[in-house]
Amino acid sequence: MDRKDYRQWSQAAAHWGSEYLAGQRDHRVRARLEPGRFLDMLPENPPDAPEPMAAIWADFQRIVPEGLTHWQHPRFFAYFPATAAPASMLAEQLTAVMAVNPMLWQTSPIATEMEIRMIDWLRQGLGLGGHFVGVTHDTASMATFSAVLSMRERATGWQSNAQGITGAPLRLYASAQCHSSVDKAVVMAGIGANNLVKVPTDARWALDPERLGRLIAADIAAGFRPAGVILCVGGTGIGASDRVGAAIDVAKRHDLPVHVDAAWAGSAMICPEQRVHWEGVDGADSIVVNPHKWLGVQFDCSVQFLADPTDQIRTLAMRPDYLHTHGAGEITNFSEWTPQLGRRFRALKLWFVLRAYGLSGLRARIADHIRWTEALAGKVDAADDFDLVTPPMFALFSFRYRRGGEDPDILNRRLIEAINDDGRIYLTQTTHQGQFVIRFSVGQWDTQERDVDFAWDVIREIAAGLD
Numbered sequence: 001m002d003r004k005d006y007r008q009w010s011q012a013a014a015h016w017g018s019e020y021l022a023g024q025r026d027h028r029v030r031a032r033l034e035p036g037r038f039l040d041m042l043p044e045n046p047p048d049a050p051e052p053m054a055a056i057w058a059d060f061q062r063i064v065p066e067g068l069t070h071w072q073h074p075r076f077f078a079y080f081p082a083t084a085a086p087a088s089m090l091a092e093q094l095t096a097v098m099a100v101n102p103m104l105w106q107t108s109p110i111a112t113e114m115e116i117r118m119i120d121w122l123r124q125g126l127g128l129g130g131h132f133v134g135v136t137h138d139t140a141s142m143a144t145f146s147a148v149l150s151m152r153e154r155a156t157g158w159q160s161n162a163q164g165i166t167g168a169p170l171r172l173y174a175s176a177q178c179h180s181s182v183d184k185a186v187v188m189a190g191i192g193a194n195n196l197v198k199v200p201t202d203a204r205w206a207l208d209p210e211r212l213g214r215l216i217a218a219d220i221a222a223g224f225r226p227a228g229v230i231l232c233v234g235g236t237g238i239g240a241s242d243r244v245g246a247a248i249d250v251a252k253r254h255d256l257p258v259h260v261d262a263a264w265a266g267s268a269m270i271c272p273e274q275r276v277h278w279e280g281v282d283g284a285d286s287i288v289v290n291p292h293k294w295l296g297v298q299f300d301c302s303v304q305f306l307a308d309p310t311d312q313i314r315t316l317a318m319r320p321d322y323l324h325t326h327g328a329g330e331i332t333n334f335s336e337w338t339p340q341l342g343r344r345f346r347a348l349k350l351w352f353v354l355r356a357y358g359l360s361g362l363r364a365r366i367a368d369h370i371r372w373t374e375a376l377a378g379k380v381d382a383a384d385d386f387d388l389v390t391p392p393m394f395a396l397f398s399f400r401y402r403r404g405g406e407d408p409d410i411l412n413r414r415l416i417e418a419i420n421d422d423g424r425i426y427l428t429q430t431t432h433q434g435q436f437v438i439r440f441s442v443g444q445w446d447t448q449e450r451d452v453d454f455a456w457d458v459i460r461e462i463a464a465g466l467d
């Protein structure tokens, strides 16, 4: 394919894309699971001779859609959403064409300056204090890893980067509801999984601040070195949130930095009435929110807010001669804030989305999702043969089906497999207090109230038909 053919194929792609999106409800949500099926469709060896674009295009249409689990499907109620608003798709198309790498300010000043401005727009949209600045990452995992690395470096008196961790073990604290990316960050940082202390939670599955204080004090007495606290707002299992303000007070009494993982639920803070769920968050040192989950700014776009970026830059900035920038002193080189050097021009899709829908449009959509979730949870709770296990938190609840004397774990595993094989909707599960539960999460860009109602019809129909 030559440059001169770009227009033709780009138009074909745009045509295909709009048809694909318009026809989403006709697809099974989850792909049929037949391991190796697509490997068999792809030749074992790469082509030696160039192939015409028409042949590649035909194979794309023949092979790819069938192998997808359709993440933008309005009846995708699994995991958490990974939304892509139409304006975001357009921005990503343009980003692909420009193909810049804004690793330094001078390698595309507009990308850095737009990122600074968009992070501040988002900060205002979420109601965060004016002292926060921030940076985009690919994923929340990387934001949390960055926060943990900077906790490590600070706790060792800025020695661990140079010497590795020497002396008494470091300790980090997080709720038992925190995401596995926290465990992974602690492992990758060389702190050791056993030094991530999982603080017991209270009756609402929030980290218990009193216990946090006692655990920190006991660790200090035992000769450990506490390095930081990681809080969760909208945990992945059931949507639980820690009592952020109270936990930050405890951490600050011990001079510990606090990172808040609000990867999913952070987007909901665009609705002022949701902000009670992270009350006190302005006292955090670092907060991660994924606009690529629930705000329509498609993957990848994770935003880390920082009260003061100095510690993270001191931890992560490398300044070899070949990256030296000349001239302006007041510039930001975002690659000094992150583990990666190369980075994508993510601010463009934030700019398109925040303008195309406005804060009011984004707010209305999320408020609808939360309202529909609460309404459905009410129906599940009222049904004789279903139990609401955890109440709606943001736009997530969990439930179980109940029948005669059958083992509920086995029954619900069979139910979710039957639902996902059927394909009209897609749900996933988790383990809650030792029980197998089905999660119901609303948040797709194109989901409408009728899709949520339809899901309840499908769940009951398939449950009733289980043999």
Ligand SMILES: *Cc1c(COP(=O)(O)O)cnc(C)c1O
Binding pocket: 080, 138, 139, 140, 141, 142, 179, 181, 232, 233, 234, 235, 236, 261, 262, 263, 264, 265, 290, 302
């Ligand atoms: C999704 C999620 C993550 C991980 O997000 P990635 O961007 O895929 O790394 C972490 N924490 C919470 C609470 C999440 O919902």
